[in-house]
Amino acid sequence: MKPEFSDRLFNYFSWGCSMLLIGAVLTIISFLIANGYNVLSLHLIFDDTRPLDAIFLKTQVFDGLFPAIAGTVFLILLSILFAVPIGLATGIFLAEYCPPKIKRHFSLLFDILAGIPSIVVGLFGFCVTLFLHHYFYSRLFPCLLISAFSLAFLILPYIIWTTQISLETLPLSVRLTAPGLGATKLQNIFYVLLPSSLSGILSGIILSIGRCAEDTAVIMLTGAVASAGIPRSVFSSFEALPFYIYYISSQYSDNSELMKGYGACLILLFICITLFVLAHWIKKRLYQKILYQP
Amino acid sequence: MDIKETIFKSIFFSASVFSAGITLFISGFMIVLALPILKQGLFFDMLTSPWAPDHGLFGLGPMIVGTICIAFMALVISFPISLGCSFFIGILNPKGLGKWLKKMVESMTAIPTVIYGFVGIFLLVPLVRELFLKGSGMCILSAAIMLSVLISPTMILFFVDSFARVPQSDLNAVDALGGNTVQKFFYVVLPHSWKGMLTGIILSFGRAMGDTLIALMISGNSVAFPGSVLDSARTLTAHIALIIAADFDSIEFKTIFLGGIFLYIMTSASIILTKFLFRKKNNK
Amino acid sequence: MLMNKKIKINVQNLWFYYNDHPVLEDISLEIPQNTITAVTGPSGQGKSTFLMTLNRLWENIEGPRIKGRIEIRFTSNFQNIYDKRYNVSDLRRQVGMVFQVPNPLPMSIYNNIAFPLKLKGEKNKKLVTFRVEDALKRSFLWDEVKDRLNEDARALSGGQQQRLCIARALVLNPQVLLLDEPTSSLDDTSGRVIEDLLLELKKECTMILVSHYLDQVKRIADSGMVLSNRQMKQQW
Numbered sequence: 001m002k003p004e005f006s007d008r009l010f011n012y013f014s015w016g017c018s019m020l021l022i023g024a025v026l027t028i029i030s031f032l033i034a035n036g037y038n039v040l041s042l043h044l045i046f047d048d049t050r051p052l053d054a055i056f057l058k059t060q061v062f063d064g065l066f067p068a069i070a071g072t073v074f075l076i077l078l079s080i081l082f083a084v085p086i087g088l089a090t091g092i093f094l095a096e097y098c099p100p101k102i103k104r105h106f107s108l109l110f111d112i113l114a115g116i117p118s119i120v121v122g123l124f125g126f127c128v129t130l131f132l133h134h135y136f137y138s139r140l141f142p143c144l145l146i147s148a149f150s151l152a153f154l155i156l157p158y159i160i161w162t163t164q165i166s167l168e169t170l171p172l173s174v175r176l177t178a179p180g181l182g183a184t185k186l187q188n189i190f191y192v193l194l195p196s197s198l199s200g201i202l203s204g205i206i207l208s209i210g211r212c213a214e215d216t217a218v219i220m221l222t223g224a225v226a227s228a229g230i231p232r233s234v235f236s237s238f239e240a241l242p243f244y245i246y247y248i249s250s251q252y253s254d255n256s257e258l259m260k261g262y263g264a265c266l267i268l269l270f271i272c273i274t275l276f277v278l279a280h281w282i283k284k285r286l287y288q289k290i291l292y293q294p
Numbered sequence: 295m296d297i298k299e300t301i302f303k304s305i306f307f308s309a310s311v312f313s314a315g316i317t318l319f320i321s322g323f324m325i326v327l328a329l330p331i332l333k334q335g336l337f338f339d340m341l342t343s344p345w346a347p348d349h350g351l352f353g354l355g356p357m358i359v360g361t362i363c364i365a366f367m368a369l370v371i372s373f374p375i376s377l378g379c380s381f382f383i384g385i386l387n388p389k390g391l392g393k394w395l396k397k398m399v400e401s402m403t404a405i406p407t408v409i410y411g412f413v414g415i416f417l418l419v420p421l422v423r424e425l426f427l428k429g430s431g432m433c434i435l436s437a438a439i440m441l442s443v444l445i446s447p448t449m450i451l452f453f454v455d456s457f458a459r460v461p462q463s464d465l466n467a468v469d470a471l472g473g474n475t476v477q478k479f480f481y482v483v484l485p486h487s488w489k490g491m492l493t494g495i496i497l498s499f500g501r502a503m504g505d506t507l508i509a510l511m512i513s514g515n516s517v518a519f520p521g522s523v524l525d526s527a528r529t530l531t532a533h534i535a536l537i538i539a540a541d542f543d544s545i546e547f548k549t550i551f552l553g554g555i556f557l558y559i560m561t562s563a564s565i566i567l568t569k570f571l572f573r574k575k576n577n578k
Numbered sequence: 579m580l581m582n583k584k585i586k587i588n589v590q591n592l593w594f595y596y597n598d599h600p601v602l603e604d605i606s607l608e609i610p611q612n613t614i615t616a617v618t619g620p621s622g623q624g625k626s627t628f629l630m631t632l633n634r635l636w637e638n639i640e641g642p643r644i645k646g647r648i649e650i651r652f653t654s655n656f657q658n659i660y661d662k663r664y665n666v667s668d669l670r671r672q673v674g675m676v677f678q679v680p681n682p683l684p685m686s687i688y689n690n691i692a693f694p695l696k697l698k699g700e701k702n703k704k705l706v707t708f709r710v711e712d713a714l715k716r717s718f719l720w721d722e723v724k725d726r727l728n729e730d731a732r733a734l735s736g737g738q739q740q741r742l743c744i745a746r747a748l749v750l751n752p753q754v755l756l757l758d759e760p761t762s763s764l765d766d767t768s769g770r771v772i773e774d775l776l777l778e779l780k781k782e783c784t785m786i787l788v789s790h791y792l793d794q795v796k797r798i799a800d801s802g803m804v805l806s807n808r809q810m811k812q813q814w
Contacts, residue, residue, distance in 0.1 A: 006476040014386050017378020024443050025402060028413045035416075089309030097303055098310070100640075106314055108569060113317040115497075115561040117504025119531045120554045124320045126538060127327055127551075153316055158311060170638070173388050177681045179638050181694040181746065182671040191697070192683065214406030217506040217531070221538050227397055242408045248411050249511060265409050274406035289684075 032269065037263030044263045045069065058068065065264055071238035072271075073143075074213035074231060075219065076212045078148030083155050084205060090156075091201075093162025096189060114157035117162055122221035128132030145234040150218045155208035162204025166197035199286030206279035211273050216242040226251070241268045244245050321558050328551035345517045354540035354553050356519045360434070360527035363501035363520060364509055367438035372446045376496040379446070383481060396454065411511035414440040419512060429523050430514065434521045437513035441505060445498040452494025456487030472521065492566040499563040504557060506531040530557055583610035586754065587632065588656060588782040591659035592646035594627055594636075603808040605646075614776060614785045616799035617811075618792065619806045625788040626678075628805060632786070633673040634659065634666050653690045653755055664773065674747035678759040680739035687723050690731045690742060694750050709749050717745035718775050737768025744775065748783075755779065757787045759783050761794065773798050 042051055047064035061067060090110075094103055125146050133140045174196055178188040194201075216224075224243040231238040241264055250263035325332070343353025380397065383392040414436060423431030460483050468478045506529075515525025515536065528536075530553045537550050587609035593693040594602035599626045606661055610614050617625050630636040631648060647655040649656035652672055659669050671694065683690055691710040710727075723734070731742055740760060747755060757776070761769035769791075776785060777798055789795050795802055804812040 004474070007474045010381065010476050010479075011386065014378050014381040017375045018373055018382040021379050022395070022398065025398065028405075028410070028419070028443075031413055032409070067335035081398060086309045086313060089306045093310040097306060100564045101685060106310060108566070109314040109317045111565050111569070112562045113313075113320075115504070115565045116317075117502055117506070117531060117557050117561060118321065119504070119506040119534050120324075120557050122532055123318070123538075123550065123554045124323060127323055140321060147315050153320075156316070159499060173679065173681050176635055176638060176677075178634055178693075178697070180633065180670060180675045181697060182298055182586065182667045182750070183697045184667055187697050191693075195684065210404055213407070214404075216406075216408045218533065222555050242406055245408050245412055246507065246511065249415050259372075261412065263728075264411055268406055270407055272404045272406055273401065293396055 029269070032262060032265050036259070036266045039263035040266060043274075044260060045267075056252040057230060065241070065244065065260070065267065066242045067227075068239040068241045068264070069267070070230050071224070071228075071240045072213055074144060074238065074241075075148055075151065075240060076209050077159065078144065078234065079151040079212045080205065080209060082149060082152035082278055083159055083208065086152075087159030088163055088201070090160045091167065092189060092194075094164045094200050095167035096185065096193070106251075117220070118154060118215055118217040121150050121154050124153075124217040125218065125222040126212070142221070142237065143235045144223055144231050145236045146221045147222040147224065147238070148234075150222050151212050151215060154215065154218060155211050157172035158208050158211070159204055160286045162207075163197070163201050166195055166200030169200075170196055180214070196250045199283050199289075202286065206275055206282065210275040212244055213275065214268065214272050216240075216246055218248070219243055219252070241271075266288070310456035319557070324551045324554045324558065328548060328555055331352060331548050331552060338440070344519065346432045354530065354533070354549060354556070356517055357528050357530045357533045357553065359448050359519055360509075360513070361503055361526060361529040361531070363523075364434050364437050364441060364513060365497060365499055367434060367523065368445060368502045369495065369499050371438060371444035372449055372498065374444045376453060378459065378500065379450045381479075383450070384454040385458035385475065385483065396451075399447045400449050403451075407505060407507045410440045410512075411442055411507045414508060414512040422524075426524055429526065429529055432512055432514035432526055434513060434527050437509050437527075437529075438523070439506050440512060444505065444508065445502050448492045448501060449498045453487075453491050453496070456494070457483055458488030459490065460476035461487040489571050496564045496568050500561045502517055503529075506563055507533055510535055563573065582652070583613065584609040585609065586651055587786075588649040589631075590647040590649075592631060592648065592802045593644065594624070594631060595643040595645075596627075597641045600808055602631070602805075602810075607803065607810055607812070608748055609784060610781050610786050610800075611651075611673060612782075612785055613779060613800040616795040616802045617788045617805055617810075618790070619804045621790070623805055624808065626758050627803050628677065628784070628810070629758055629786065629788060632659075632754070632756055633658065633670050633675055635675065637666065650754065667697075671750045673754040673756060674750070675756045676740070676743050676747050676758065676760050679763050680736065680743050682734070682739050682742055683810070684729045685731065687731045687734070687742065688727040691749050694746060698750065703730055713745040713749040715774075716748055716779070718739045718771060722741060723735065725777035731798060735768075737764050738773075740768070740772060741775070742765060744746065744772070746781075751782070751799050752804050753782075755783045755785045757785060759788050759790060762790055769794070 026107055043064070045051075045061075045065045047066075048293055050059070051058045069075050094106060096293060098106065126142060129142050129146050171192060174192065175188070177179060178192045179185075179260070183191065220243055223237050224240045225237045226244070226247045228237045228239050245264050246267065248264070250259060252258045320398075326334070342355045342358075344355050345353055345357065379395065382388075383396045384401070386392065415432075418436050418440060419431035421431070422433065422436045423429070426435075464482045464486070465478060509529040510532040510550050513529065513532065515528045515532055516526035517528055520527040534550045534553055537547060585608045589605060589607050589609075592602055592605040595625075605628070617628065619625055627636065627642075632650075636642045636644070642789060644660075648659050650659055650673070651657070657664065659673075670697075685693070686724070689701060689708060689715055692706050695709060711720065719738060722738060723729075731739065734742060740763075744792050759807065761772050764772070774797065776787070778803065779785065787795075787799060804811050804813050
């Protein structure tokens with residue numbers, strides 16, 4: 001095969017595949033926009049209830065997406081509350097205290113944790129609920145708390161990894177400054193190392209938030225239901241946006257409900273993409289701020 | 295002051311032990327719950343026999359076949375496309391456009407799987423139905439296509455990363471000898487990056503096996519052994535999701551733990567395999 | 579003339595290994611009090627490493643190993659700085675270090691200088707303000723920054739940043755100051771300012787200066803050592 005010919009083939013192949021992928025993504029997104037654009041309105045979210053009344057929990061929203069959005073928000077808050085402290089502490093341990101021989105084993109376990117399919121994590125959460133229900137708390141059912149715990153396990157490896165990497169890639173000059181002035185290991189970590197790696201850690205947290213917002217498999221086994229209103233406590237079932245989308249796709253009774261599904265897709269897509277962009281922006285801006293070169 | 299240091303060190307250490315423990319705890323829990331079935335020594339039987347509760351058969355055979363077929367097919371579809379895109383981004387990079395494609399691919403990782411499923415149902419399934427004029431369109435093919443879009447970003451980014459690690463000096467050497475792009479790829483890029491690429495493929499396969507929503511929404515969920523790509527099939531992940539609604543103490547219920555264990559083993563094995571690959575790479 | 583001065587630092591049979599490769603071999607020397615001792619030699623041969631053995635900063639890096647004994651006379655007696663009972667943070671408060679490239683922390687000028695006091699646990703605000711001003715004056719930086727103490731330290735010029743780092747190292751009144759090529763990232767004028775500064779500091783400090791610039795060494799050092807082939811030889 002002549003070199004020019006094979007090169008041309010290579011070019012066509014590369015361009016072709018790229019066009020194919022771009023086409024697929026654009027098709028998906030424009031399909032959603034085309035069908036869901038009309039539905040996007042406050043009515044979609046709040047139905048007939050006045051928005052302010054709904055937000056301050058004065059009146060219930062029945063047919064709008066507000067409970068699902070609220071459920072997703074609570075879920076994210078709780079999961080982050082569980083996962084961030086533990087993930088941060090673990091990441092600090094791995095980067096600053098752990099002897100190299102043990103580090104390998106820890107890293108392997110966390111990689112395995114990251115690879116566990118989300119449905120298996122959901123199954124685990126469900127079993128724990130069953131177990132506790134049977135032996136200890138007969139009033140305990142799948143609920144917001146259990147879902148948040150399970151989601152926390154899902155995002156934990158990611159927070160650990162970003163914390164560890166952000167700390168480990170700090171240049172030697174940053175690491176040695178405070179100790180040279182009499183800082184202890186702990187002081188160095190809290191006053192210099194953590195603030196310097198903030199950009200990486202924060203972007204990791206935001207990406208984890210995105211993961212919480214989009215997950216369906218875990219929550220469908222641990223407490224998400226089709227209609228539950230705003231969760232009254234952490235022990236009640238709840239609604240969530242991704243679950244709503246799944247539910248509507250098979251259980252829609254008329255076209256207007258299907259349209260709501262499209263609307264929900266657009267809202268969820270918007271939330272996830274925004275979080276993603278935010279994470280990258282923060283990483284860049286904070287990183288530049290820390291590397292401040294006037 | 296010293297006490298503070300020790301306390302915090304213990305806190306950090308405990309958090310790590312806790313996190314690592316979760317991984318083992320999850321597997322342990324499932325093994326314990328599947329014990330009744332495991333005790334009967336039916337493990338391999340369970341994995342291959344069909345699922346027909348009315349006939350007292352609770353095998354996971356069809357689901358395992360379904361999982362492997364859909365995941366493998368998604369890999370087959372995704373691999374060439376991912377390869378082509380990674381060529382575009384990492385090797386060709388015409389007029390700097392590679393950077394933009396990479397950004398798009400990175401953003402794709404933010405798209406939730408449930409959205410792929412939703413679009414699959416209302417766009418892809420009717421298309422497949424019309425095109426092949428057979429069945430409902432909810433089949434292995436549809437699920438595999440959507441799944442391949444899901445796993446492509448992972449594969450592409452892995453490939454691109456592997457290409458980027460090829461030493462510039464080697465690339466320059468080929469250029470200086472008058473080699474063209476294809477020769478550069480086969481003689482320099484591939485030998486350096488095949489391990490990274492293989493890792494990407496293995497991990498993407500694991501991801502495809504572990505996905506729930508796409509298969510649940512698009513593959514049809516029939517419990518029969520699938521015969522062709524246009525047949526409906528059920529994956530292990532979808533099976534777990536569907537059975538959860540059933541009775542707690544039934545045997546049906548206990549079999550899903552077996553499924554869970556199988557998935558856990560498969561994904562963990564693929565990760566350990568990639569670590570093994572990497573370790574050999576470092577010793578080179 | 580140097581013979582009359584008391585010995586401040588006593589290094590005995592120092593060996594330094596990095597990942598089992600010897601970097602320093604059997605180094606023994608004595609550093610007199612209130613002097614500037616220069617260490618010169620080919621680059622990459624361990625001069626910075628030698629400085630780090632004196633404040634044990636190498637212990638924060640993975641890989642090195644050490645053999646030998648180093649004593650420093652902080653009070654009337656010599657203290658073995660590698661004694662297990664001796665707190666390494668205390669050591670570093672008595673033995674300050676200034677690096678080749680200025681490394682101001684991402685905080686205001688005031689907070690940078692006050693940082694070592696904060697690490698030590700000093701709560702008295704008046705004392706801290708006094709010490710900060712004093713350190714900045716001793717580093718010839720006070721007049722230039724007194725009106726903008728709350729500005730980010732990284733907004734200062736290179737020469738100012740280095741004087742900031744010296745001030746920061748001085749705020750705890752260390753008895754020994756280690757300087758690793760302190761002027762090599764600066765222009766000539768800024769470098770000269772720092773040289774004058776170091777001469778002033780001789781009254782309170784014993785200094786060890788690693789330098790590439792032989793004319794600088796001639797200008798300010800009281801004695802010179804050469805580190806090459808892993809060994810230290812007294813030159814003058």
